[in-house]
Amino acid sequence: MSDKIKILFVDDHQLIIEGILSYLKDIDGLDITSTNSCDEAYSLVKSHMNTDPYHILFTDLSFDNADRNMTIDCGENLIKVLKKDSIPIKIGVITGHSETNRVYNVIHNLQPLAYILKGQCNTTELNFAIQKMMNDQVYYTHEIHEKIMKRALIEIQMDEIAIQILKELPKHSKISNMEGIITKSDGTLIKIRAIESKLAKLRTDLNANNNTDLVLKAKELGILD
Template identity: 75%
Template sequence: MPNKIKILIVDDHQLILEGILSYLKDIPHLEIETANSCDEAFSKIKTCLQNNPFQIVFTDLSFDNADENSLIDSGESFIKMLQKEEIPIKIGVITGHSETNRVYSVIHNLNPSAYILKGNCDTAELNFAIQKMLANEVYYTHEIHQKILKRALVEIQMDDVAIQILKELPKHAKIGNMEGIITKSDGSLLKIRAIENKLAKLRADLQAINNTDLVLKAKELGILD
Protein backbone atom coordinates (compact mmCIF):
# COMPACT_ATOMS: atom_id res chain seq x y z
CA MET A 1 0.00 0.00 0.00
CA PRO A 2 1.45 3.47 -0.96
CA ASN A 3 2.52 5.79 1.80
CA LYS A 4 -0.08 8.34 2.81
CA ILE A 5 0.28 11.95 1.73
CA LYS A 6 -0.09 14.18 4.77
CA ILE A 7 -1.96 17.41 4.03
CA LEU A 8 -2.93 20.39 6.19
CA ILE A 9 -5.89 22.61 5.21
CA VAL A 10 -5.93 26.11 6.74
CA ASP A 11 -9.10 28.23 6.70
CA ASP A 12 -10.98 30.21 9.34
CA HIS A 13 -14.45 29.17 8.10
CA GLN A 14 -15.57 25.72 9.22
CA LEU A 15 -18.02 25.32 6.34
CA ILE A 16 -15.21 25.93 3.84
CA LEU A 17 -13.01 23.38 5.58
CA GLU A 18 -15.81 20.85 5.49
CA GLY A 19 -16.39 21.51 1.81
CA ILE A 20 -12.73 20.99 0.93
CA LEU A 21 -12.63 17.86 3.10
CA SER A 22 -15.65 16.47 1.27
CA TYR A 23 -13.74 16.72 -2.01
CA LEU A 24 -10.51 15.29 -0.61
CA LYS A 25 -12.17 12.27 1.01
CA ASP A 26 -12.59 10.68 -2.43
CA ILE A 27 -8.85 10.87 -3.13
CA PRO A 28 -7.02 7.77 -1.85
CA HIS A 29 -3.94 7.69 0.36
CA LEU A 30 -4.42 11.09 1.98
CA GLU A 31 -3.99 11.88 5.67
CA ILE A 32 -5.70 15.22 6.25
CA GLU A 33 -5.69 17.63 9.15
CA THR A 34 -7.17 21.12 9.46
CA ALA A 35 -6.36 24.38 11.22
CA ASN A 36 -8.53 27.46 11.76
CA SER A 37 -5.71 30.00 11.98
CA CYS A 38 -2.22 30.58 10.64
CA ASP A 39 -0.76 30.41 14.14
CA GLU A 40 -2.34 27.00 14.73
CA ALA A 41 -1.21 25.78 11.31
CA PHE A 42 2.37 26.90 11.80
CA SER A 43 2.49 25.24 15.22
CA LYS A 44 1.16 21.96 13.80
CA ILE A 45 3.68 21.97 10.96
CA LYS A 46 6.59 22.68 13.31
CA THR A 47 5.47 20.07 15.85
CA CYS A 48 5.24 17.31 13.25
CA LEU A 49 8.39 18.28 11.39
CA GLN A 50 10.73 15.63 12.81
CA ASN A 51 8.59 12.51 13.09
CA ASN A 52 5.59 12.75 10.74
CA PRO A 53 5.87 15.92 8.63
CA PHE A 54 3.18 17.41 6.43
CA GLN A 55 4.00 17.21 2.74
CA ILE A 56 1.44 19.76 1.54
CA VAL A 57 -0.34 22.73 3.08
CA PHE A 58 -3.28 24.53 1.46
CA THR A 59 -4.04 27.93 2.96
CA ASP A 60 -6.52 30.74 2.45
CA LEU A 61 -5.15 34.29 2.20
CA SER A 62 -7.53 36.24 4.46
CA PHE A 63 -8.32 35.29 8.05
CA ASP A 64 -11.18 37.17 9.72
CA ASN A 65 -10.31 35.64 13.09
CA ALA A 66 -6.85 37.25 13.17
CA ASP A 67 -6.50 39.92 15.87
CA GLU A 68 -3.82 41.82 17.76
CA ASN A 69 -2.81 38.60 19.52
CA SER A 70 -2.16 36.74 16.26
CA LEU A 71 1.48 36.23 15.40
CA ILE A 72 0.62 35.42 11.76
CA ASP A 73 -2.40 37.32 10.49
CA SER A 74 -2.67 36.40 6.80
CA GLY A 75 -1.98 33.65 4.33
CA GLU A 76 0.79 35.70 2.76
CA SER A 77 2.51 36.11 6.13
CA PHE A 78 2.07 32.40 6.81
CA ILE A 79 3.69 31.46 3.49
CA LYS A 80 6.56 33.89 4.13
CA MET A 81 7.12 32.36 7.56
CA LEU A 82 7.28 28.83 6.14
CA GLN A 83 9.73 29.99 3.48
CA LYS A 84 11.83 31.96 5.95
CA GLU A 85 12.14 28.88 8.18
CA GLU A 86 12.98 26.81 5.06
CA ILE A 87 10.41 24.20 6.04
CA PRO A 88 10.29 21.46 3.38
CA ILE A 89 6.59 21.56 2.51
CA LYS A 90 4.66 22.17 -0.71
CA ILE A 91 2.51 25.29 -0.38
CA GLY A 92 -0.80 25.77 -2.15
CA VAL A 93 -3.38 28.55 -1.95
CA ILE A 94 -7.12 27.81 -1.85
CA THR A 95 -8.93 31.13 -1.65
CA GLY A 96 -11.76 33.27 -2.90
CA HIS A 97 -9.37 36.07 -3.85
CA SER A 98 -9.20 36.45 -7.63
CA GLU A 99 -8.32 40.18 -7.82
CA THR A 100 -5.51 40.54 -10.34
CA ASN A 101 -3.37 42.71 -8.06
CA ARG A 102 -3.47 40.23 -5.19
CA VAL A 103 -3.12 37.16 -7.40
CA TYR A 104 -0.10 38.67 -9.14
CA SER A 105 1.48 39.73 -5.85
CA VAL A 106 1.09 36.27 -4.30
CA ILE A 107 2.38 34.38 -7.32
CA HIS A 108 5.15 36.84 -8.18
CA ASN A 109 6.45 37.30 -4.63
CA LEU A 110 5.65 33.99 -2.92
CA ASN A 111 5.63 31.49 -5.80
CA PRO A 112 3.16 28.96 -4.33
CA SER A 113 2.97 25.55 -5.99
CA ALA A 114 -0.78 25.92 -6.51
CA TYR A 115 -3.41 28.67 -6.64
CA ILE A 116 -6.99 27.38 -6.57
CA LEU A 117 -10.28 29.27 -6.28
CA LYS A 118 -12.37 27.71 -3.53
CA GLY A 119 -15.71 28.51 -5.19
CA ASN A 120 -14.93 26.41 -8.26
CA CYS A 121 -12.72 23.56 -7.08
CA ASP A 122 -13.77 19.91 -6.96
CA THR A 123 -12.25 16.49 -6.32
CA ALA A 124 -10.72 16.18 -9.79
CA GLU A 125 -9.03 19.57 -9.65
CA LEU A 126 -7.67 19.06 -6.13
CA ASN A 127 -6.35 15.62 -7.03
CA PHE A 128 -4.69 17.03 -10.16
CA ALA A 129 -3.16 19.89 -8.16
CA ILE A 130 -1.81 17.53 -5.49
CA GLN A 131 -0.18 15.29 -8.10
CA LYS A 132 1.39 18.30 -9.80
CA MET A 133 2.73 19.62 -6.49
CA LEU A 134 4.21 16.27 -5.53
CA ALA A 135 5.94 16.17 -8.92
CA ASN A 136 7.50 19.60 -8.20
CA GLU A 137 5.28 21.24 -10.79
CA VAL A 138 2.97 24.24 -10.51
CA TYR A 139 -0.81 24.26 -10.86
CA TYR A 140 -3.00 27.36 -11.21
CA THR A 141 -6.73 27.06 -11.72
CA HIS A 142 -7.79 28.16 -15.23
CA GLU A 143 -9.05 31.63 -14.28
CA ILE A 144 -5.86 32.40 -12.37
CA HIS A 145 -3.69 31.08 -15.19
CA GLN A 146 -5.47 33.37 -17.66
CA LYS A 147 -5.03 36.39 -15.39
CA ILE A 148 -1.30 35.77 -15.07
CA LEU A 149 -0.87 35.28 -18.80
CA LYS A 150 -2.78 38.47 -19.56
CA ARG A 151 -0.86 40.43 -16.96
CA ALA A 152 2.44 39.17 -18.41
CA LEU A 153 1.34 40.15 -21.93
CA VAL A 154 0.34 43.62 -20.79
CA GLU A 155 3.64 44.12 -18.96
CA ILE A 156 5.53 43.29 -22.14
CA GLN A 157 3.56 46.03 -23.93
CA MET A 158 4.00 48.58 -21.15
CA ASP A 159 6.83 51.08 -20.96
CA ASP A 160 7.53 53.96 -18.59
CA VAL A 161 5.67 56.46 -20.79
CA ALA A 162 2.57 54.25 -20.89
CA ILE A 163 2.59 53.90 -17.09
CA GLN A 164 2.96 57.68 -16.65
CA ILE A 165 0.04 58.34 -19.01
CA LEU A 166 -2.21 55.82 -17.27
CA LYS A 167 -1.42 57.29 -13.86
CA GLU A 168 -2.04 60.87 -15.00
CA LEU A 169 -5.15 60.14 -17.06
CA PRO A 170 -7.68 60.12 -14.17
CA LYS A 171 -6.31 63.43 -12.85
CA HIS A 172 -7.12 65.53 -15.92
CA ALA A 173 -10.44 66.50 -17.51
CA LYS A 174 -8.73 67.13 -20.86
CA ILE A 175 -5.92 65.21 -22.53
CA GLY A 176 -4.28 68.51 -23.45
CA ASN A 177 -3.66 69.19 -19.77
CA MET A 178 -1.19 66.31 -19.73
CA GLU A 179 1.17 68.06 -22.13
CA GLY A 180 4.31 69.12 -20.29
CA ILE A 181 3.91 66.39 -17.64
CA ILE A 182 4.83 63.12 -19.37
CA THR A 183 8.58 62.66 -19.86
CA LYS A 184 10.46 60.36 -22.21
CA SER A 185 13.50 58.31 -21.16
CA ASP A 186 15.83 61.11 -22.24
CA GLY A 187 14.01 63.58 -19.99
CA SER A 188 12.29 65.48 -22.79
CA LEU A 189 8.55 66.18 -22.56
CA LEU A 190 5.96 64.36 -24.65
CA LYS A 191 3.85 66.49 -27.01
CA ILE A 192 0.07 66.22 -27.06
CA ARG A 193 0.01 64.35 -30.38
CA ALA A 194 2.41 61.71 -29.04
CA ILE A 195 0.26 61.35 -25.89
CA GLU A 196 -2.88 60.90 -28.00
CA ASN A 197 -1.15 58.31 -30.20
CA LYS A 198 0.06 56.42 -27.13
CA LEU A 199 -3.46 56.48 -25.65
CA ALA A 200 -4.91 55.11 -28.89
CA LYS A 201 -2.42 52.22 -28.80
CA LEU A 202 -3.15 51.52 -25.13
CA ARG A 203 -6.91 51.43 -25.82
CA ALA A 204 -6.31 48.95 -28.63
CA ASP A 205 -3.92 46.80 -26.54
CA LEU A 206 -6.30 46.65 -23.56
CA GLN A 207 -9.44 46.49 -25.71
CA ALA A 208 -10.85 49.60 -24.05
CA ILE A 209 -13.73 51.50 -25.66
CA ASN A 210 -12.66 54.91 -24.27
CA ASN A 211 -10.21 56.47 -21.82
CA THR A 212 -12.46 55.87 -18.81
CA ASP A 213 -12.69 52.20 -19.74
CA LEU A 214 -8.91 52.19 -20.26
CA VAL A 215 -8.33 53.28 -16.65
CA LEU A 216 -10.74 50.59 -15.39
CA LYS A 217 -8.98 47.92 -17.46
CA ALA A 218 -5.60 49.07 -16.13
CA LYS A 219 -6.89 48.78 -12.55
CA GLU A 220 -8.37 45.35 -13.25
CA LEU A 221 -5.00 44.16 -14.52
CA GLY A 222 -3.21 45.59 -11.53
CA ILE A 223 -1.28 48.18 -13.53
CA LEU A 224 -2.91 50.95 -11.50
CA ASP A 225 -3.88 50.83 -7.84
Protein backbone atom coordinates in the same frame (compact mmCIF):
# COMPACT_ATOMS: atom_id res chain seq x y z
CA MET B 1 6.20 6.91 9.15
CA SER B 2 3.05 7.00 7.02
CA ASP B 3 3.35 6.49 3.25
CA LYS B 4 0.31 8.69 2.71
CA ILE B 5 0.47 12.28 1.46
CA LYS B 6 0.06 14.42 4.56
CA ILE B 7 -1.94 17.60 3.90
CA LEU B 8 -2.67 20.49 6.25
CA PHE B 9 -5.63 22.66 5.22
CA VAL B 10 -6.01 26.13 6.79
CA ASP B 11 -9.17 28.24 6.54
CA ASP B 12 -11.10 30.29 9.09
CA HIS B 13 -14.53 29.23 7.81
CA GLN B 14 -15.56 25.78 9.02
CA LEU B 15 -18.11 25.33 6.23
CA ILE B 16 -15.39 25.91 3.65
CA ILE B 17 -13.16 23.39 5.39
CA GLU B 18 -15.94 20.82 5.38
CA GLY B 19 -16.62 21.46 1.71
CA ILE B 20 -12.98 21.05 0.69
CA LEU B 21 -12.62 17.98 2.91
CA SER B 22 -15.64 16.42 1.19
CA TYR B 23 -13.71 16.65 -2.08
CA LEU B 24 -10.42 15.45 -0.61
CA LYS B 25 -11.96 12.39 1.08
CA ASP B 26 -12.60 10.88 -2.35
CA ILE B 27 -8.87 10.94 -3.16
CA ASP B 28 -6.96 7.83 -2.07
CA GLY B 29 -3.70 8.01 -0.14
CA LEU B 30 -4.24 11.27 1.75
CA ASP B 31 -3.84 12.00 5.45
CA ILE B 32 -5.62 15.31 6.05
CA THR B 33 -5.53 17.71 9.01
CA SER B 34 -7.39 21.02 9.15
CA THR B 35 -7.28 24.10 11.35
CA ASN B 36 -8.91 27.54 11.49
CA SER B 37 -5.75 29.29 12.70
CA CYS B 38 -2.55 30.30 10.94
CA ASP B 39 -0.72 30.21 14.28
CA GLU B 40 -1.86 26.64 14.89
CA ALA B 41 -0.98 25.69 11.32
CA TYR B 42 2.55 26.99 11.82
CA SER B 43 2.84 25.15 15.14
CA LEU B 44 1.63 21.89 13.58
CA VAL B 45 4.08 22.14 10.69
CA LYS B 46 6.98 22.86 13.03
CA SER B 47 6.11 20.14 15.54
CA HIS B 48 5.84 17.45 12.84
CA MET B 49 8.95 18.45 10.89
CA ASN B 50 11.32 15.83 12.29
CA THR B 51 8.87 12.98 12.88
CA ASP B 52 6.01 12.79 10.40
CA PRO B 53 6.17 15.98 8.31
CA TYR B 54 3.37 17.45 6.28
CA HIS B 55 3.98 17.27 2.54
CA ILE B 56 1.48 19.94 1.48
CA LEU B 57 -0.12 22.97 3.10
CA PHE B 58 -3.19 24.58 1.55
CA THR B 59 -4.17 27.97 2.96
CA ASP B 60 -6.67 30.74 2.31
CA LEU B 61 -5.28 34.27 2.05
CA SER B 62 -7.65 36.33 4.23
CA PHE B 63 -8.64 35.33 7.75
CA ASP B 64 -11.63 37.15 9.28
CA ASN B 65 -10.97 35.62 12.69
CA ALA B 66 -7.59 37.33 13.11
CA ASP B 67 -7.13 39.28 16.35
CA ARG B 68 -4.35 40.93 18.35
CA ASN B 69 -3.46 37.67 20.08
CA MET B 70 -2.51 36.03 16.78
CA THR B 71 1.09 36.20 15.63
CA ILE B 72 0.26 35.18 12.05
CA ASP B 73 -2.93 36.92 10.93
CA CYS B 74 -3.34 35.81 7.30
CA GLY B 75 -2.37 33.17 4.79
CA GLU B 76 0.14 35.40 3.04
CA ASN B 77 2.05 35.92 6.28
CA LEU B 78 1.88 32.21 7.04
CA ILE B 79 3.52 31.47 3.69
CA LYS B 80 6.17 34.13 4.34
CA VAL B 81 7.05 32.66 7.74
CA LEU B 82 7.27 29.11 6.41
CA LYS B 83 9.52 30.24 3.56
CA LYS B 84 11.64 32.38 5.90
CA ASP B 85 12.20 29.33 8.09
CA SER B 86 13.09 27.27 4.99
CA ILE B 87 10.58 24.61 5.98
CA PRO B 88 10.42 21.95 3.24
CA ILE B 89 6.67 21.92 2.66
CA LYS B 90 4.84 22.39 -0.62
CA ILE B 91 2.44 25.34 -0.41
CA GLY B 92 -0.81 25.92 -2.26
CA VAL B 93 -3.47 28.61 -2.02
CA ILE B 94 -7.20 27.82 -1.99
CA THR B 95 -9.06 31.11 -1.84
CA GLY B 96 -11.89 33.25 -3.15
CA HIS B 97 -9.52 36.06 -4.13
CA SER B 98 -9.36 36.38 -7.90
CA GLU B 99 -8.46 40.09 -8.22
CA THR B 100 -5.67 40.26 -10.77
CA ASN B 101 -3.37 42.48 -8.72
CA ARG B 102 -3.78 40.30 -5.60
CA VAL B 103 -3.25 37.13 -7.60
CA TYR B 104 -0.19 38.53 -9.36
CA ASN B 105 1.42 39.75 -6.12
CA VAL B 106 0.84 36.45 -4.33
CA ILE B 107 2.19 34.35 -7.19
CA HIS B 108 5.08 36.71 -7.98
CA ASN B 109 6.18 37.33 -4.38
CA LEU B 110 5.25 34.11 -2.55
CA GLN B 111 5.46 31.59 -5.41
CA PRO B 112 2.92 29.01 -4.20
CA LEU B 113 2.90 25.81 -6.23
CA ALA B 114 -0.89 26.00 -6.60
CA TYR B 115 -3.50 28.75 -6.75
CA ILE B 116 -7.05 27.36 -6.69
CA LEU B 117 -10.36 29.22 -6.47
CA LYS B 118 -12.76 27.92 -3.83
CA GLY B 119 -15.93 28.33 -5.85
CA GLN B 120 -14.61 26.35 -8.79
CA CYS B 121 -12.62 23.48 -7.31
CA ASN B 122 -13.71 19.87 -7.16
CA THR B 123 -12.24 16.44 -6.45
CA THR B 124 -10.69 16.09 -9.91
CA GLU B 125 -8.98 19.48 -9.81
CA LEU B 126 -7.69 19.02 -6.27
CA ASN B 127 -6.32 15.58 -7.11
CA PHE B 128 -4.59 16.95 -10.20
CA ALA B 129 -3.15 19.87 -8.22
CA ILE B 130 -1.85 17.58 -5.47
CA GLN B 131 -0.13 15.28 -7.97
CA LYS B 132 1.48 18.26 -9.72
CA MET B 133 2.63 19.73 -6.40
CA MET B 134 4.14 16.44 -5.25
CA ASN B 135 6.25 16.57 -8.42
CA ASP B 136 7.22 20.19 -7.67
CA GLN B 137 5.14 21.42 -10.61
CA VAL B 138 2.89 24.46 -10.64
CA TYR B 139 -0.88 24.30 -10.93
CA TYR B 140 -3.21 27.28 -11.29
CA THR B 141 -6.99 27.20 -11.73
CA HIS B 142 -7.79 28.02 -15.39
CA GLU B 143 -9.13 31.50 -14.55
CA ILE B 144 -5.99 32.30 -12.55
CA HIS B 145 -3.73 30.99 -15.32
CA GLU B 146 -5.49 33.25 -17.83
CA LYS B 147 -5.10 36.29 -15.57
CA ILE B 148 -1.38 35.68 -15.11
CA MET B 149 -0.84 35.14 -18.83
CA LYS B 150 -2.77 38.30 -19.70
CA ARG B 151 -0.86 40.31 -17.11
CA ALA B 152 2.45 39.03 -18.52
CA LEU B 153 1.37 39.93 -22.05
CA ILE B 154 0.34 43.43 -21.00
CA GLU B 155 3.65 43.95 -19.19
CA ILE B 156 5.51 43.08 -22.38
CA GLN B 157 3.47 45.72 -24.22
CA MET B 158 3.95 48.37 -21.55
CA ASP B 159 6.81 50.86 -21.58
CA GLU B 160 7.80 53.75 -19.34
CA ILE B 161 5.75 56.29 -21.32
CA ALA B 162 2.61 54.11 -21.22
CA ILE B 163 2.91 53.74 -17.43
CA GLN B 164 3.35 57.52 -17.04
CA ILE B 165 0.27 58.21 -19.16
CA LEU B 166 -1.88 55.72 -17.26
CA LYS B 167 -0.82 57.19 -13.91
CA GLU B 168 -1.46 60.77 -15.03
CA LEU B 169 -4.73 60.09 -16.86
CA PRO B 170 -7.04 60.13 -13.79
CA LYS B 171 -5.55 63.45 -12.63
CA HIS B 172 -6.57 65.49 -15.67
CA SER B 173 -9.96 66.41 -17.12
CA LYS B 174 -8.39 67.09 -20.53
CA ILE B 175 -5.72 65.11 -22.35
CA SER B 176 -4.11 68.37 -23.45
CA ASN B 177 -3.28 69.09 -19.80
CA MET B 178 -0.84 66.18 -19.86
CA GLU B 179 1.42 67.86 -22.40
CA GLY B 180 4.61 68.96 -20.68
CA ILE B 181 4.28 66.27 -18.01
CA ILE B 182 4.98 63.02 -19.86
CA THR B 183 8.68 62.60 -20.68
CA LYS B 184 11.05 60.15 -22.32
CA SER B 185 13.88 58.61 -20.29
CA ASP B 186 16.23 61.37 -21.49
CA GLY B 187 13.85 64.06 -20.20
CA THR B 188 12.42 65.00 -23.61
CA LEU B 189 8.79 66.12 -23.34
CA ILE B 190 6.17 64.09 -25.21
CA LYS B 191 3.88 66.09 -27.51
CA ILE B 192 0.09 65.87 -27.24
CA ARG B 193 -0.26 64.00 -30.55
CA ALA B 194 2.14 61.31 -29.33
CA ILE B 195 0.20 61.05 -26.05
CA GLU B 196 -3.11 60.69 -27.90
CA SER B 197 -1.58 58.06 -30.20
CA LYS B 198 -0.26 56.12 -27.22
CA LEU B 199 -3.67 56.31 -25.52
CA ALA B 200 -5.36 54.94 -28.61
CA LYS B 201 -2.97 51.98 -28.68
CA LEU B 202 -3.47 51.37 -24.94
CA ARG B 203 -7.25 51.35 -25.39
CA THR B 204 -6.85 48.75 -28.13
CA ASP B 205 -4.37 46.62 -26.14
CA LEU B 206 -6.53 46.62 -23.01
CA ASN B 207 -9.81 46.40 -24.93
CA ALA B 208 -11.08 49.61 -23.29
CA ASN B 209 -14.08 51.57 -24.60
CA ASN B 210 -12.77 54.96 -23.47
CA ASN B 211 -10.14 56.54 -21.22
CA THR B 212 -12.19 56.01 -18.06
CA ASP B 213 -12.59 52.35 -18.95
CA LEU B 214 -8.86 52.24 -19.72
CA VAL B 215 -7.99 53.31 -16.17
CA LEU B 216 -10.36 50.71 -14.74
CA LYS B 217 -8.83 47.99 -16.91
CA ALA B 218 -5.33 49.04 -15.86
CA LYS B 219 -6.34 48.80 -12.20
CA GLU B 220 -7.99 45.43 -12.76
CA LEU B 221 -4.77 44.13 -14.29
CA GLY B 222 -2.73 45.52 -11.41
CA ILE B 223 -0.86 48.01 -13.60
CA LEU B 224 -2.25 50.84 -11.48
CA ASP B 225 -2.88 50.77 -7.74
